[in-house]
Amino acid sequence: MLLVRPSTFSDLAGIERLLDDTDARVTTLPKERDKLSEKISESDDGFRGDTDGEGPSSFLFVLQDTDSNELYGTSGIDAEAGCGYPFFNYRLDEIVHASHHLNISSKVPVLFLSHELTGRTLLRSFTIDPALTKSDGFDLLSRARLMYIAANSDRFHQEVIAEIQGIFDEKGACPFWDAVGRKFFDMDFLTADYYCSMKSKTFMSELIPQHPVYVPLLPPEASATIGQNHPAANRTCQLLYREGFHRSKFIDPFDGGPVLKAQLRYTHTISNIRFKTARPSDVVGGMKYLISNQSNQDFRCVIGTLVDGIGDSIRISLDVADALNVQAGDDIAYSPL
Amino acid sequence: MLLVRPSTFSDLAGIERLLDDTDARVTTLPKERDKLSEKISESDDGFRGDTDGEGPSSFLFVLQDTDSNELYGTSGIDAEAGCGYPFFNYRLDEIVHASHHLNISSKVPVLFLSHELTGRTLLRSFTIDPALTKSDGFDLLSRARLMYIAANSDRFHQEVIAEIQGIFDEKGACPFWDAVGRKFFDMDFLTADYYCSMKSKTFMSELIPQHPVYVPLLPPEASATIGQNHPAANRTCQLLYREGFHRSKFIDPFDGGPVLKAQLRYTHTISNIRFKTARPSDVVGGMKYLISNQSNQDFRCVIGTLVDGIGDSIRISLDVADALNVQAGDDIAYSPL
Amino acid sequence: MAKHSGVGVTSLPDNRQKMAAKLDQALASFEKSLPLTERVYLFALVDESTEELAGICALESSIGHGDVWYNYHVGKSVHASREIGVHKITQTLYLSNDLTGCSEIATLFLMPNFRNNQNGHLLSRSRYLFLAEFPELFGDEIIAEMRGYSDEDGNSPFWESLGRHFFQMEFSDADYLTGLGNKVFIAELMPKFPIHVPMLTAEAQAVIGRVHPQTEPALAMLKSEGFEFNHYIDIFDGGPSVGTKIKNIRAVRESKTYQVGISDQTPAPDFGVKHGLLMVSNRQLGEYRVLLVDQGAAGDDTLWLKPAQAKILHVRAGDTVRAVSLRPKEL
Amino acid sequence: MAKHSGVGVTSLPDNRQKMAAKLDQALASFEKSLPLTERVYLFALVDESTEELAGICALESSIGHGDVWYNYHVGKSVHASREIGVHKITQTLYLSNDLTGCSEIATLFLMPNFRNNQNGHLLSRSRYLFLAEFPELFGDEIIAEMRGYSDEDGNSPFWESLGRHFFQMEFSDADYLTGLGNKVFIAELMPKFPIHVPMLTAEAQAVIGRVHPQTEPALAMLKSEGFEFNHYIDIFDGGPSVGTKIKNIRAVRESKTYQVGISDQTPAPDFGVKHGLLMVSNRQLGEYRVLLVDQGAAGDDTLWLKPAQAKILHVRAGDTVRAVSLRPKEL
Known part of the structure; x- marks a missing residue:
């Protein structure tokens, strides 16, 4: 059985x-x-609710096969995008250039550097074994984060965002980066991307061009990729759209990829979530659900079948109870797949 | 009976x-x-759908007592805010100023000059005889505009906005203006306001300061009025909130008053609107509704009682039919008061 | 010979109405009946023997008071991060009205058949003697705006990369509108945010601050007088503005006053000898004239004029004149 | 008497670590073992009779290459509408790195007990002879940043109106951090958008480009050498930056080289006579020295030194020296 749990x-x-x-x-x-290892340590602190006043929490999950113990994916949450530092995006807006006298009026698209999404809940670090891309495991790994958030909602912002990979090719050529960031960071896309994962974010404040970017000044191949997702992210986008995410006015400042946005309470997972008391037993048939325990530190989430009914308790299969570390009488949450 | 109709x-x-x-x-x-008279002429063109390719339409309505023929109020719509020219607002955003090294992180509110609302449907020019402020006439005059839009929805933007008067005193002293616009327009608030009604909008492009305004640099009495409505606009705000409008990130660039925003289809008036065939007759009892005919040029809207029912036709009283210029078999629209 | 005059202005193309207004303005300026900041001084080059108008030039006392004066300020932006070892210097263009209030070396037009005998130099540089004489009529700083680079087909790479996106017209149209004094459309259509130079085309970047090939001689002349690129460029074609303090202009600094002596022995100027000529002005605002004389005419305190020269200059023995060598020594 | 030296630097407050690094840098600069843009030249004023260190001063060859160099550029913005008859000129502050690559007149510290006998002038102006001698080591432009206005209690109105809102610290802390060479926090905390000056407090507006009262004499000295406000100010206290082309500095322009003659008859300098003194440098990069002598020591081509003076300067008869009057004539 595939299980999502905190990384260790x-x-x-x-x-x-x-x-x-x-x-x-x-x-x-x-x-x-x-x-x-540092990331895992931060995540550890996050799950223990032990952030030492060192800023907002991060959470890293893994997808594991409980039979083989093999890992098949990772996914993460930042309780606050930017973790206390600016979370940089470009915001696509339009400026009207109109002359009364000359009877000219046109809208010019402009990218404004924005910190507006700083502090929103950020879904991140999604990686999955390609063999599982088309399986339920994909949904489990992604949506388990929302199950976790539902169980600990006071620790998260009501608005949740996800940055989607923009357009770049196998060699790392990224038209948006080449037209914008590269001119100031003086390095190619993959290098900049590498630094982003490795270094503090100070260098972003130091290097990113601060003035608005007039889109018509960009080469067409760059402006064409604004807000476009990488084909490899199609599955992710589909899942998030189904969840109730929608495209925002924000794009990634590096690759121009879209930022998707949703109100937590309106996401498919959370608006359909139910909380009941577990009654482990033999279960036959029923619909597939995401099922999670309500533990903070030992959070676990799997896909299993349930027959939802009236009343405070619900039957779950013994192996699901086992995977979730749940005893009879413990609370569980579930949301339709 | 109070009637809303196009101005002449x-x-x-x-x-x-x-x-x-x-x-x-x-x-x-x-x-x-x-x-x-120019405004009325423009409105005339608007209602006749005759804009000579001279830009988007404006509509001006009056509230009239059908018994005395006295006028008690005006209200208006711009099909596209700015009428083809930039519609100026400040957009309140936040910039994160954080230093990793010094362990400082703070959010600084900033006002960005924005044209984003250009082209939205704008509710404007609302004036009512003070004696009617607390009457149904207030709702009629304001909401009749939405009834008109519902009947001619292809001519309007799906998003509708209203600028609410900001804080200024009887003498015209306006803290936001004095701290921002006045420094560049070199005139007091009432004069600037006067020019706004009189002149082309070219002078806005020429004079308004283009760079973002850091809110902490404003005197406290000015920053305190950002997004605050004038007490005289309380009734308007209440009505619009009830309609489903909500505060946006935008404020008026002159007085700092809030801009309210709604999706047309989610407004109370439009989401509850029904269209049926009129059967003028004696009507007794029933609920109060806004009732309008479906004419473009000879649009009329009143408040009357209806018993809504199943079927394609509905009874309206003879005097309502008369006020609306509606014959048996004509279509009417109605929405609960 | 430079004096204020209106004759023949119609020969300047495309500008009849504007020029007529300028002329009125110029006459009022010489009469001091306009506010200081609105004055413009128009000078004409006249062939005294034929009374023929050979060219005109102008000085603006203070720019940017009627119409708004726009430039891009070419600034440096350093993108540096020690953490990841980056230090990149780029340029940024800031829309600016900084030159408002400067004086300006303005219009110059010389009829093609007079482009010889140092006439161009006389017409252009005669203004410096005016500045030396009447500094109180001008600001501290003076600038000249140079036509920017465009190719043989008249295409401006700077315009193509920047202005065209916002103005939706040809460069020539924008230029024409500005020439008419209509600058409102600039406030309305111009991009207001700073422009990151690296986002312009390579062709546009290459011509920032570069003059049109035909303007090279004019630029060289200004530089020889001490003008330097002041980091402001034209918003349309990227041509440079050059500026200096008036007191530092070579011809202003080196000019001296002399008493007039009249003598038939005074050598005649040889226009073929570049460095043998002096410009002499009569120091009179209302009847301002400048004439080229031979450098041999200048003694220690006396400048010797032939009677005919004195007549042209409207001076008599004992009057004072101001003179300076036509060209800087280095050239 | 100025030569490079490290003695007594510990007497400069709060700067031990930084100064030690600067010293190493300075020694490497005089040895030309650093890249041009990283060189800094440190000079010491020494009392030859007692070997006592009296003061130090510095020249930076090129600023803004290690740490980023920030200023506000003070620009003009014209808000004009003919339609409604408005024409208002305001100022705007643009965060700028424009001075990157300029040379800088940097640190100067004179021990209180040596503040007499023209020592301050010698220490400060001796650098101009160095610039005159080794222009290839510097840029075209040189600037000096002046301490901005603050009141008797040390409050900077400019900081209170602007910086405090973003840096959340006292002015002195920000100043201290910058002094340590930590400028990353500026990139992180500084407001990046242009600042509309009319939105600052009246007190802050009044001190834009204004120096601290104690800095007035230093400013006057720089101005007397040809430095002028260049429309850049300090981002923290609004103090002015002043600049000029190195070749236009009075002491550079007027300095001349002489052959050394040795004579006991050379008059001794009288430090009480302001305009009676010449600075003389030995023109040697590695052993650079400047000494004050009496102006009577200079002939047409020969500068006469007493044997003791020649010894201090490390020159002999027949060597060349560079000299210029200590103060400009006008003062």
């Missing part, structure tokens, strides 16, 4: 293998063991 | 009297007869 240090090797295999661009997950 | 040139004297009496600040309605 013992996952280090597994995550590294995953990052190597998938060749994914996961800005917020560094491949270097030291940095990765 | 014969209303000139009545509107002038009204503007004198109410002493209201109605930026978009000039007191000068020439300018006022």
Whole structure:
């Protein structure tokens, strides 16, 4: 059975293998063991609710097969995007240029550097074994984060966002980056991306061009990619749209990819979530649900079948109860797949 | 009976009297007869759907007592805010100023000059005889505009906005203006306001300061009025909130008053509107509704009682039918008061 | 020979109405009947032998008071991060009215058949003697705006990369509108935010502050007088503005006053000898005239004029004149 | 007498670590072992009779290459509408790195007990002879940043109106952090958008480009050498930056080289006579020294030194020296 649970240090090797295999661009997950281990440590603090006043929490989950103990993916949450520092985006707006006298009126699209999304809840660090991309495991790994948030909603912002990979090719050529960031950061896209995962965000404040960017000044191949997602992120976008996310006016300042946005309470997962008392037993048939325990530190989430009914308790199968570390009488949450 | 209908040139004297009496600040309605007559002429073109390719339509309505023929108020719509030219607002945003090294992080509110609302449907020019402020007539005059929009929805933007008067005193002292616009326009608030109603908007492009305004640099009495409405606009705000409008991030660039925003289809008036065939007859009892005909040029809207029912036709009283210029078999629209 | 005059102005293309207004303005300026900041001084180059008008030029006392004066200020932006070892210097263009209140070396037009005998130099540089004489009529700083680079087909790479996106017209149209004194459309259509130079096309970046090939000689002349690029450029074609303090202009600094002596022995100027000529002005505002004389005419305190020269200058023995060598020594 | 030296630097407050680094940098600069843009030249004023260190001063070859160099550029904004008859000129502050690459007249510190006998003038102006001698080590432009106005209690009205809102610290703390060479926090905390000056407090507006009362004499000295306000101010206290082309500095322009003659008859300098003194430099980069002598020591091509003076300067008869009057004539 596939299980989502908090990452631990013992996952280090597994995550590294995953990052190597998938060749994914996961800005917020560094491949270097030291940095990765730091991330896991931060996440650990987050799950323990122990942030030492060191700023907002981060959470890193892994997708594990309970039979083989193999890791198949990672996903994460930042309780507050930017973690106390500016979370940079460009905001696409329009300026009207009109002359009464000359009878000219046109709207010029402009990208404004914005910190507006700073502090929103950010879904991040999503990596999955390509073999599972089309499986339920994809939904489980992504949506388990919302199940976790539902169980700990006071720790998260009501608005939740996700940055979607923009357009770049296998060689790392990124038209938006080449037309904008590269002129100031003086490095190629992959290098900048690498620094983003490795370094403090100070260099962003130091290097990012501060003035608005007039879109008509960009080469067409760059402006065409504004707000466009990488084909590899199609599945992610579909899932998030189904969840109730929608495109925002914000784009990634590096690759121009879209930022998706949703109100937590209106997401499919959370608006349909139910909380009941578990009655582990033999369960036959029923609909598929995401099912999670209500633990903070030992959070677990799986997909299982349930027959939802009236009343305070609900039957879950023994193996689900086992995977969730749930005893009879414990609270569980579930939301339709 | 109180009736809302398109303004005509014969209303000139009545509107002038009204503007004198109410002493209201109605930026978009000039007191000068020439300018006022121009506005009525534009509105005329609007209702006739005859804009000569001269830009988007404006509509001006009057509230009239059908018994005395006295005018008691005006209200208006711009199909596209700015009428093809920039519609200026300040957009309140926040910039994060954070230093990793010094462990400082703070959010600084900033006002960005914005044209984003340009082209939205704008409710404007609302004036009412103070004696009617607490009556149904207030709702009729304001909401009749939405009834008109519902009947001609292809001519309007899906998003509708209303600028609410900000804080200024009887003498015209306006803390926001004095701290921002006045420094560049070199004139007091009432003069600037007067020019706004009289002149083309070219001078706005020429004079308004283009760079973002850091709110902490404003004197406290000015920053305190950002997004605050004038007490005289309380009734308007209440009505619009009930309609489903909400505060936006935008404020008036002159007085700092809030801009309210709604999706047309979610407004109370439009989401509850019904269209049926009129059967004028004696009607007894029933609920109060806004009732309008479906004419474009000869639009009329009143408050009357209806018993809503199943089926395509509905009974309306003879005097309502008369006021609306509606015959048996004509379509009418109605929405609960 | 430079004096204020209106003759023949119609020969200047495309400008009849504007020029007529300028002329009225100029006459009122010489009569001091306009506010200081609105004055413009128009000078004409006249062939005294034929009374023929050979060219005109102008000085603006203070720019940007009627119409708004726009430039881009070319600023430096340093993008540096020690943490990741980046230090990149780029340019940023800031829409600016900074030159408001400066004086301006304005219009110059010389008829093609008079482009010889140092006439261009006389016409252009005669203004410096006027500045030396009447500094109280001008600001501290003076600028000249140079036509920017465009190719043989008249295309301005700077315009193509920037202005065209906002003005939706040809460069020539924008230029024409500005020439008419209509600058409202600039406030309405101009991009107001700073422009990151690296986002312009390479062609546009290359011509920032670069003059049109035909303007190179004019630029060289200004530079020889001490004008320097002041980091402001034209908002349409990216041509440079050059400026200096009036007191630092070579011809102003080096000019001296002399008593007039009249003598038939005074050598005649040889226009073929570049460095053998002096400009002499009569120091009179209302009847301002400048004439080229041979440098041999200047003694220690006396400048010797032939009777005919004195007549042209409207001076008599014992009057004072101001003179300076036509060209800087280095050239 | 100025030569490079490290003695007594610890007497400068709060700066031990930074000064030690600066010293290393200075030694490497005089040895030309650093890249041009990183060089800093440190000079010491020494009492030759007692070997006592009296003061130090510095020249930076090129600013803004290690740390980012920030100023506000004070620009003009014209808000004009013919339609409604408005024409208002306001100022706008643009965060700028424009001075990057300029040379800088930097640190100067004179021990209180040596503030007499023209020592301050010698220490400060001796640098101009260095610039005159080694222009290839510097940029075209040189600037000096002046301490901005603050009141008797040390409050900077400019900081109170602007910086405080963003930096959330006292002016002295921000100043201290910058002094330590930590400028990253400026990039992080500084407001990046242009500042409309009319939105600052009246007190802040009044001190834009105004120096601290104690800095007035230093400003006067720089102005007397040709430095002028260049429309850049300090981002913290609004103090002015003044600048000029190195070649236009009075002491650079007027300095001349002489052959050394040795004579006991050379008059001794009288430090009480302001305009009676010449600065003389030995023109040697590695052993650079400047000494004050009496102006009577200068002939047409020969500068006469007493044997003791020649020894201090490390020159012999027949060597060349560069000299210029200590103060400009006008003062």
